[in-house]
Amino acid sequence: MGKDPLRGYEPGVLDYLGRCRDEDEAVEVITYLVNKGELDDEEARELMKRIEREGLRAVSERREFGYYLDKYYDPDKKEYRKG
Numbered sequence: 001m002g003k004d005p006l007r008g009y010e011p012g013v014l015d016y017l018g019r020c021r022d023e024d025e026a027v028e029v030i031t032y033l034v035n036k037g038e039l040d041d042e043e044a045r046e047l048m049k050r051i052e053r054e055g056l057r058a059v060s061e062r063r064e065f066g067y068y069l070d071k072y073y074d075p076d077k078k079e080y081r082k083g
Contacts, residue, residue, distance in 0.1 A: 005072050005080050013039055013047070017056065018063035026056050 013033055020026040030047055033039035039047075051059055074081050 003080065005082065006068060013043075014060045015063070017047075017060040018067070020056060020060075023051055023056050026051055026059075 013030070016029050016033070017026050020029055027048060030039065030044050034041060034044045047059065072081050073079075
């Protein structure tokens with residue numbers, strides 16, 4: 001089996017926002033990341049404006065359970081796909 005393309009991968013704000021069900025959750029996540037120091041205030045404001053203007057899915061596609069497995073693993077070949 002090939003190398004796991006996600007080994008060592010650190011999710012970013014868009015990865016977290018993709019897990020959100022709605023705009024309210026997205027605001028909670030953004031606030032949390034600002035409080036942890038992983039997102040600065042300016043980026044947070046821009047993201048919130050964009051979510052308000054265009055909607056959450058315009059910012060990050062929905063990532064349901066199994067998203068990464070479906071995207072990066074081929075069960076028929078039993079190997080990882082390239083990103």
